Amino acid sequence: MIEESLADLATEPPASVTSGTLLGTGLVDGASVWESPVGDVVVAFNPSGVVSVDLASTPGIEAAHEVRFGRRLVEARAPKAWASRIDRAIEQGQPGDLPLDLRTLTGFQREILGITAAIPRGEVRPYGWLARAAANPGAVRAVGSVMAKNPVPLVVPCHRVVRSDGTVGAYSLGGADNKRTLLDHEGVDPAELEALARAGTRFIGSDTTGIYCLPTCRHARRISAGHRIAFASDADAVAAGYRPCQVCTP
Amino acid sequence: MGFFQSMPSTVATVTDELARRLSRDVDGAFEEFVTAFRSPVYSGLRRLHPSDAEDLTQEAFIRAYRALISYPPERIETIDLRPWVWTIALNLGRNHVRDRSRRPQPVELHDRHPAPEDEPADGRAWDQRFAALPPRQRQAVVLRHVVGLTYEELALALERPVGTVKNDVHRGIARLRTIIEEEA
Structure with missing residues (x-):
């Protein structure tokens, strides 16, 4: 009688126990939905860090994840300590102290994403600038391909990397319109960027300091209208006696 | 024929088979291991450590996985899984109680883990x-x-x-x- 009542106490654990177990072993990745300026995104993670960010509206995320990363994706809550970091990383467009798991990437890809992660919010850099920062100025196309395959957009802000002519360019997370939305969200007017590009302006100099910058550099933005000098190339700026800004290293 | 019919299809032979599959491919068979043991392990821990059973169940399986990947296949094959998983779970429970008694405990106004909905009244x-x-x-x-x-x-x-x-x-x-x- 007591024995039967005791046998009746056997019960199934909540589903989170199974997913948490598999997640803890690293056999699967977990995923949950987060808000972003371009709509809901699915953030995938494992104990090493965040693995990928995709638009929640993308069809077949689970299948694509398994093909790309070799691990199944299960719905799970992110580790408690990471929840606020994920929020902040998405809002700031910078990983900050959020760990990333980029182990499936090549060294070059990781290096380029590392440089991208350091682009300040509200500023943009051309592909060629990243290639130079990686001490590989010929690798402009390769940089473009790293951006196109960035597994963690928003968090590593590839939306801040634009074409070398200054136009906004392509974006892997839902297309160029989303890139414009994100730039607008952080105070960069994409229409203004493209107006400069059409006018052939690549750099802005200050005739009071004799320094030239990339147009979105925080120092370029401070130059008052009467002292802004437009340059079509760095050669023009140097020929006019200007030196490059040490912050945006144009 | 009569001889084979008289052989019981026991739980033990099922877990022996699972141990064999684990010995061949821990990663491939581990989820099956979790599925087979999650209910008994959780049910037991739920009674022994009422407020921490979920965390302890999860941790016990993660430890089991780490142990399995560190063992050679010959050893995994001979494990008697049912008692083995409990040596891990009980050990974890003991350490958990000891660690908790060493740390100051916050005063809790509410039960941290209320009893699951489907639990008998x-x-x-x-x-x-x-x-x-x-x-x-x-x-x-x-x-x-x-x-x-x-x-x-x-x-x-x-x-x-x-x-x-x-x-x-x-x-x-x-x-x-x-x-x-x-x-x-």
């Missing part, structure tokens, strides 16, 4: 009854009658002689009977 009553048992009897009764281990498996999991664990189970059941009679 008298689940809480059983928590009180088990709390009144000495730890050894509680463990023995839970593993024998909630989890369903045999006395031999119980002896392996608790690392005590079969006679001793039998005695603990019987005394624990007798005590529970008295507690229930006193309630009435």
Whole structure:
């Protein structure tokens, strides 16, 4: 009688126990939905860090994840300590102290994403600038391909990397319109960027300091209208006696 | 033919087969291992550590995985999975209780983990009854009658002689009977 009542106490654990177990072993990745300026995104993670960010509206995320990363994706809550970091990383467009798991990437890809992660919010850099920062100025196309395959957009802000002519360019997370939305969200007017590009302006100099910058550099933005000098190339700026800004290293 | 029919299709042969699959491919068979043992492990830990059963169940399986990937296949193949998973879970539970007693505990105004919805209505009553048992009897009764281990498996999991664990189970059941009679 007591024995039967005791046998009746056997019960199934909540589903989170199974997913948490598999997640803890690293056999699967977990995923949950987060808000972003371009709509809901699915953030995938494992104990090493965040693995990928995709638009929640993308069809077949689970299948694509398994093909790309070799691990199944299960719905799970992110580790408690990471929840606020994920929020902040998405809002700031910078990983900050959020760990990333980029182990499936090549060294070059990781290096380029590392440089991208350091682009300040509200500023943009051309592909060629990243290639130079990686001490590989010929690798402009390769940089473009790293951006196109960035597994963690928003968090590593590839939306801040634009074409070398200054136009906004392509974006892997839902297309160029989303890139414009994100730039607008952080105070960069994409229409203004493209107006400069059409006018052939690549750099802005200050005739009071004799320094030239990339147009979105925080120092370029401070130059008052009467002292802004437009340059079509760095050669023009140097020929006019200007030196490059040490912050945006144009 | 009659000989084969008389062979029981026991739980033990099923877990032996699972141990063989784990020995060939830990990663490939581990989810099956979790599926096979999550209910008994959780049900047992739920009675032994009422407020931390979910975390402990998860941690026990993660430790089991780490152990399995560190063992050579020949060793995995010979593991008796049912008592083995409990040596891990019980050890974890012991450390958990010890660690908790060393740390100051915050005052909790609410139960951190309320009883799951699908739990039998008298689940809480059983928590009180088990709390009144000495730890050894509680463990023995839970593993024998909630989890369903045999006395031999119980002896392996608790690392005590079969006679001793039998005695603990019987005394624990007798005590529970008295507690229930006193309630009435």
